Structure formats: structure tokens, C-alpha cells
Amino acid sequence: MSQSISDKVVRNSSANEPFSAILEKNLSRRAVTRGGLGAALAAMTGVGLTACGGSGGGGFPVLPPAPAPAPAPEPPKLKLGFDSLPPSMTDACVVPAGYVAQVLGAWGTPLNDKAAPWSKDGNNSSEDLLNSTGMHHDGMHFFPLQGSSTEGLLVVNHEYIDEKALHPNGPTQVDGKRPAEEVRKEINAHGVAVMHVRLEGGRWAIVKNSRYNRRFTSATPMALAGPVGRTDWVKTPFSPDGTQVRGTNNNCGNGTTPWGTYITAEENWAACFVNTGTLPDHQKRVGVPTKTGRYLWETAAGDRSEQQGEFARFNVTATGASATEDWRNEVNGFGYLVEIDPYDPGSIATKRTAMGRFAHEGAAYGNPVEGKPLAFYSGDDSRFEYIYKFVSDAKWDPKDATRTDRLAVGAKYLDKGTLYVARFDADGKGVWLPLTPNAAGKDGGKLGDKYKTIEEILINTRGAADFVGATPMDRPEWTAVHPTNGDVYLTLTNNTSRNATTGTNPANPRLNNVNGHIIRWHDAADSNSFQWEIFVFGSNADADADTNRSGLTALNQLASPDGIAFDDRGILWIQTDNGIDGGRNNAVAKATNDQMLAVIPAPLADSKGTGPAINKSNQAELRRFFVGPNEAEITGFAYTPDFTSIFLNIQHPVNWPAYDNDDATALPSGKVRPRSSTVVIRKADGKPVGV
Numbered sequence: 001m002s003q004s005i006s007d008k009v010v011r012n013s014s015a016n017e018p019f020s021a022i023l024e025k026n027l028s029r030r031a032v033t034r035g036g037l038g039a040a041l042a043a044m045t046g047v048g049l050t051a052c053g054g055s056g057g058g059g060f061p062v063l064p065p066a067p068a069p070a071p072a073p074e075p076p077k078l079k080l081g082f083d084s085l086p087p088s089m090t091d092a093c094v095v096p097a098g099y100v101a102q103v104l105g106a107w108g109t110p111l112n113d114k115a116a117p118w119s120k121d122g123n124n125s126s127e128d129l130l131n132s133t134g135m136h137h138d139g140m141h142f143f144p145l146q147g148s149s150t151e152g153l154l155v156v157n158h159e160y161i162d163e164k165a166l167h168p169n170g171p172t173q174v175d176g177k178r179p180a181e182e183v184r185k186e187i188n189a190h191g192v193a194v195m196h197v198r199l200e201g202g203r204w205a206i207v208k209n210s211r212y213n214r215r216f217t218s219a220t221p222m223a224l225a226g227p228v229g230r231t232d233w234v235k236t237p238f239s240p241d242g243t244q245v246r247g248t249n250n251n252c253g254n255g256t257t258p259w260g261t262y263i264t265a266e267e268n269w270a271a272c273f274v275n276t277g278t279l280p281d282h283q284k285r286v287g288v289p290t291k292t293g294r295y296l297w298e299t300a301a302g303d304r305s306e307q308q309g310e311f312a313r314f315n316v317t318a319t320g321a322s323a324t325e326d327w328r329n330e331v332n333g334f335g336y337l338v339e340i341d342p343y344d345p346g347s348i349a350t351k352r353t354a355m356g357r358f359a360h361e362g363a364a365y366g367n368p369v370e371g372k373p374l375a376f377y378s379g380d381d382s383r384f385e386y387i388y389k390f391v392s393d394a395k396w397d398p399k400d401a402t403r404t405d406r407l408a409v410g411a412k413y414l415d416k417g418t419l420y421v422a423r424f425d426a427d428g429k430g431v432w433l434p435l436t437p438n439a440a441g442k443d444g445g446k447l448g449d450k451y452k453t454i455e456e457i458l459i460n461t462r463g464a465a466d467f468v469g470a471t472p473m474d475r476p477e478w479t480a481v482h483p484t485n486g487d488v489y490l491t492l493t494n495n496t497s498r499n500a501t502t503g504t505n506p507a508n509p510r511l512n513n514v515n516g517h518i519i520r521w522h523d524a525a526d527s528n529s530f531q532w533e534i535f536v537f538g539s540n541a542d543a544d545a546d547t548n549r550s551g552l553t554a555l556n557q558l559a560s561p562d563g564i565a566f567d568d569r570g571i572l573w574i575q576t577d578n579g580i581d582g583g584r585n586n587a588v589a590k591a592t593n594d595q596m597l598a599v600i601p602a603p604l605a606d607s608k609g610t611g612p613a614i615n616k617s618n619q620a621e622l623r624r625f626f627v628g629p630n631e632a633e634i635t636g637f638a639y640t641p642d643f644t645s646i647f648l649n650i651q652h653p654v655n656w657p658a659y660d661n662d663d664a665t666a667l668p669s670g671k672v673r674p675r676s677s678t679v680v681i682r683k684a685d686g687k688p689v690g691v
């Protein structure tokens with residue numbers, strides 16, 4: 001997400017307790033050294049998913065002890081097989097020696113014959129966009145077809161738009177109104193793309209006209225499931241029974257499920273709406289604007305071509321006699337995790353309201369254990385917002401992983417459960433606070449006294465988290481779960497609003513946190529407590545020791561960690577969004593473009609303190625693998641089952657990629673019309689990436 005659409009306003013006025021003093025005590029108590037990352041082997045010898053299903057031997061007869069099994073052969077050590085890259089500040093992608101990279105599915109690439117080819121003059125229509133890849137690629141996942149590593153469905157979020165690049169000469173208005181065709185084009189440039197992709201002759205390409213190819217936009221009808229669906233909160237003229245809403249907006253990070261579906265996260269959706277009347281608290285708390293929506297979509301209302309209030313719905317001011325006579329509830333249909341079944345082209349995207357309503361950055365599930373509930377973790381990316389965990393009522397049945405009615409499986413696990421919010425304590429422990437009517441408030445009382453029903457709690461998720469005393473964080477972004485040991489990692493991208501007045505807390509210990517950090521914790525799905533520590537602090541290499549607490553060097557200095565993902569081998573990939581589109585305004589941005597780094601972390605269980613796990617003794621294990629073009633964020637991570645192709649996204653470059661015909665002077669600025677795009681990285685010898 002570019003700084004241009006991030007919500008910079010601090011909307012959390014709950015004054016949940018700062019913990020600065022306690023943290024400093026904690027840091028001084030604990031040594032910040034670690035035993036190095038040599039313990040990575042342990043991470044690879046943990047039990048795999050299928051081995052996690054044991055339910056104990058209760059009821060079986062006691063047998064004599066079996067002879068000791070022969071020791072298992074030691075698995076090969078997982079090691080990074082590339083040298084850390086130096087910084088780069090060019091309009092190019094940089095990969096290690098021996099690697100190759102290609103652009104795939106840049107904004108406006110046709111998915112079928114209904115779309116005209118992308119126009120370097122910005123002349124594509126809204127219909128073209130409905131049948132092409134969208135703009136500003138973000139979260140992503142590769143779903144193999146029949147287990148293939150050369151053919152699959154690449155599902156990509158399109159987070160937001162660059163209006164200047166989208167239209168020939170930027171957005172226009174006529175008498176204060178946006179033209180309907182421009183607004184439809186912008187709406188269709190948002191959302192999610194499902195692309196059937198195939199590797200042929202050493203290059204990946206979209207299989208045009210495949211039945212799998214489809215687009216979800218900010219206008220596609222979607223189901224509202226879970227406790228909020230069918231309630232008075234979401235009844236609109238379009239859906240008087242509250243079962244549907246049109247569109248998904250500002251889809252940032254993503255997640256997947258153990259049953260093979262995709263989850264897209266709605267992040268900065270609130271600013272697409274406007275309420276010029278009296279805002280209810282929940283709209284204030286998420287930041288619904290009071291003058292105009294971000295792109296003035298609401299001003300196209302009344303156009304002769306308008307269908308079912310397709311533009312009017314972005315103005316959520318209460319003007320009618322009831323909720324089905326105006327669009328006051330439209331905004332309540334946004335702010336969710338949305339489940340998509342990419343394998344079924346006829347399926348309906350479904351908003352899973354039980355998982356909370358906020359600026360969802362993404363979602364990651366804890367390693368499933370047979371007979372235990374499932375846990376999904378999700379950060380709320382805004383200053384001083386919170387980290388959440390959704391725990392299913394249903395207990396995991398491994399047979400559900402291979403069912404083909406995948407959205408029914410989603411309903412089983414994602415529509416009923418409990419939403420929790422995290423409190424990080426100074427002793428390296430943390431507590432998951434339930435957001436249920438009986439939950440105790442931090443200042444007394446019951447959450448049910450403030451919000452009467454579970455659906456009211458969910459609509460007001462942030463307010464509920466304030467009430468129970470969650471820990472305000474430095475902009476929680478993506479979450480990743482280690483494939484075997486289950487440690488959970490979450491990026492805290494930065495928070496320049498953390499100052500002497502707001503204070504610090506154990507999990508967010510730096511004032512004016514321009515560089516961000518990564519936190520990790522360990523829990524079980526059915527555990528209300530967890531162990532945590534800081535994994536790495538972002539910093540420029542030449543900062544003082546209080547800033548550069550992880551001892552980073554020129555070869556791995558980083559700021560604003562955002563995307564984060566494990567591959568199934570246990571390599572952790574870290575991506576940055578250092579916001580240099582606003583100018584190279586921090587020391588890391590002055591040194592390098594945004595990047596992706598890799599590290600093989602030792603388990604949290606091996607740690608002795610609250611971190612940082614990456615420190616002077618081992619920081620050389622954190623290696624820069626990729627550097628992107630000028631002003632672009634690196635985000636989204638996917639890979640083929642055999643690890644020979646990895647996919648990442650270049651979002652909001654300023655002068656990249658060059659056109660096929662090498663015409664680099666299409667714009668008066670002398671620069672190309674920039675296109676966000678997926679980049680595929682392979683080894684020249686075709687072997688697995690990273691090792």
C-alpha cells in the first residue's frame with residue numbers, strides 16, 4: 001500500500017496502557033544474544049502437518065515397550081544458497097547471480113478476448129478492465145492444478161489504483177461529477193484476479209480465455225456470511241435481506257485455508273465512502289470521510305446509466321426513512337476477510353464476518369491439528385491498532401482438506417467461532433482477550449453492556465478491542481506461520497505517531513518508529529495465552545545502537561516490513577513497503593529501494609528472552625534476495641510446490657516496466673506509464689529457489 005491511501009489519522013483514542021518502562025526493564029533483564037541460526041535444523045525436524053493429528057492413546061491396552069527405533073537419518077540442512085545483494089536504486093529488478101526474473105500479468109493484461117490489449121496511452125475501457133488484470137498487485141497465492149509446478153491458478157489482489165496512470169490524463173470531473181465510465185473503470189481496476197498460468201519454454205504466461213480466469217471487482221456481488229449477514233446492519237436497497245453486498249475493496253494482503261481456498265483482506269476500504277451527516281461511532285472509528293470519498297465515486301450518482309445505485313451507494317449518509325431507502329448500511333458490508341474458491345469459476349466470493357471488521361491486512365492460519373479448533377491471525381493496519389485471532393467452533397477434520405465443496409467447508413470453520421484480540425505483557429507472555437458479550441472491560445463492566453449482540457461487537461470490532469484493553473501496535477501488517485513448529489510472525493511496519501505522549505509498550509518499544517519491526521509468538525489454537533518476542537528491528541545500518549538493535553548492515557538493512565510469508569521448507573521471506581513514493585524520507589530509503597529478504601529462523605522455543613532474535617551475532621543469516629524498481633513496494637509471495645518458481649508483486653513503481661517495444665517516452669515526463677506487475681523468479685538451472 002502506498003502512503004497515498006494509508007490511513008495516517010490516529011483513530012484509537014482508547015489510551016490502552018503504555019508499557020514503556022516495563023519494556024526497558026525487560027530488555028535489560030534479558031540478554032539480546034542468541035545462539036545463532038544454526039538451530040534452523042531443529043525447525044526442519046519438527047512434526048509435519050499430517051503428524052500433528054495424534055489424539056493420544058487413551059483407552060488402548062498397555063503394551064510392553066517396543067525396542068528403540070533406529071535413529072532417523074538426519075535430514076539435509078536447510079541453508080540459504082545465495083549471497084546477500086547490495087542496495088539498489090534503479091528502475092529494475094535485481095536478483096542474485098544465477099537467477100532470472102520475468103514480468104507476468106502486468107496491470108491491464110487481458111484474461112480473455114473481451115478485453116482489448118493494454119494501451120500505453122491509458123485508453124482502455126471499463127469493460128477492458130473487467131476482463132484484464134487490475135492495478136496495484138498485492139497479496140497472492142499459487143494454486144496448483146493437479147499438483148503441478150508448471151500450471152496453476154495465480155490469484156492476485158489488486159489493492160488500489162493510480163488514477164493518473166489509469167486514465168489518459170488522470171481523473172476528470174464535469175461540473176463536480178466524475179464521469180460514470182471513469183468511475184466504472186476505477187471500480188473494475190480494484191479487487192482480485194484469478195489467472196490460469198502455465199510455464200512453457202522457460203516462461204510463465206496467462207492461459208487466455210481459460211474458464212478459470214475471472215475478476216472480482218469493487219462491484220461484484222458477494223455473499224455476507226457469519227453473524228453480521230442477514231442482520232439489520234447490512235440490509236440495503238440492493239439486498240433487503242442483508243445477504244449480499246457488491247464488491248470487495250482495497251484488497252491488501254491475503255491468506256489461504258487448509259481446504260484450498262483463497263482469502264482476500266479488505267484494508268483501506270472506509271475512505272471509499274462518505275457520510276456528510278452524523279457519523280455513528282463505528283464509522284468514526286474506521287475513518288469514513290465526511291466531505292468526499294477518496295475517488296469521488298459517489299459524485300457519479302444520478303448518471304443516466306447508473307444501475308441499482310452503483311455510484312450512490314458510496315454515499316452512506318442517512319437520508320431516507322429506513323435503511324432500505326438509502327445506502328447508510330453499504331459501508332457495513334466492507335472490512336472483512338473474503339473467501340474465494342479459485343477452483344470453481346462459478347462460486348460466489350463470501351465475506352466471513354465472524355472474523356471481524358477492521359482494516360484487515362491479511363490472514364494466516366495456525367498449523368491445523370486434528371480434533372482441535374482452527375486459528376486464523378489477522379493484523380489491523382493502522383497506527384495503534386490491534387492483532388486479532390479468530391478461533392473456529394468446529395474442530396479440525398483432516399478429511400475436510402480434500403472436500404470439493406470448499407465454500408461449505410469455509411462456512412463450517414469460518415462462520416462460527418470466537419474473535420480474540422492480543423494483549424502483550426512485559427514478561428514475554430501475552431493474552432488473547434475474547435470479544436464476546438461476557439468479556440470483561442479493562443475499566444470494568446461487560447462488553448455486552450456496550451454492544452448488545454455479537455453482530456454489534458463485530459461491526460464495532462475496534463471499539464470492542466479498545467474496551468477489553470488490547471495492546472496498541474505499530475501498524476500490524478502481514479502474518480506468517482512456520483510450517484512445522486507453528487511460530488507466528490507479524491510485521492509491524494512503522495509508526496511515526498508513537499511519541500512521548502502515546503508512550504511505548506513491550507511489543508512496540510521505539511518512539512517515532514520509522515523503521516518498524518517484526519514480532520513473533522507461539523500459541524495453540526485453543527490457548528488463550530502465548531509466548532512472544534521481537535524477531536528483528538528494522539533500521540539503517542549506520543544508526544545508533546538504540547535504533548539498530550538487530551545490528552543490521554548495508555547488506556540487510558531494512559525498513560517498513562510489510563509482506564511476510566514462509567514457504568513450506570521453513571524459509572521466511574520478508575518484504576518491505578518503505579513508502580519512498582513520498583520521497584526518500586528515511587535513512588533506509590536513501591540507501592536502497594524496497595526489497596525482499598530471506599532468513600531461516602530458529603524456533604521461538606529456543607529463545608531465552610524477548611528478542612531480538614536477529615542480532616549482532618547472527619544478522620548475516622538475514623539476506624537480501626531481491627531489490628525492486630524505484631518507488632515500488634515489494635509485496636505478495638507465492639511459489640510452486642517444487643519451489644522452482646517464486647512469485648512476488650511490484651506495486652506502484654514510478655518508471656517500470658519498460659514497454660515491449662522499448663518505447664520509453666510515452667509520457668511527457670519521459671518516463672513510461674508505470675504498471676504494477678507480478679514478477680516470477682527462477683534459477684537459471686531450474687533448481688529450487690533460495691537454497
Ligand code: FEO
Nearest residue numbers: 001252267361381
Ligand atoms: Fe495495504 Fe497495510 O498495506
Ligand code: CA
Nearest residue numbers: 001493562577
Ligand atoms: Ca504497507
Ligand code: CA
Nearest residue numbers: 001252477562
Ligand atoms: Ca501491505
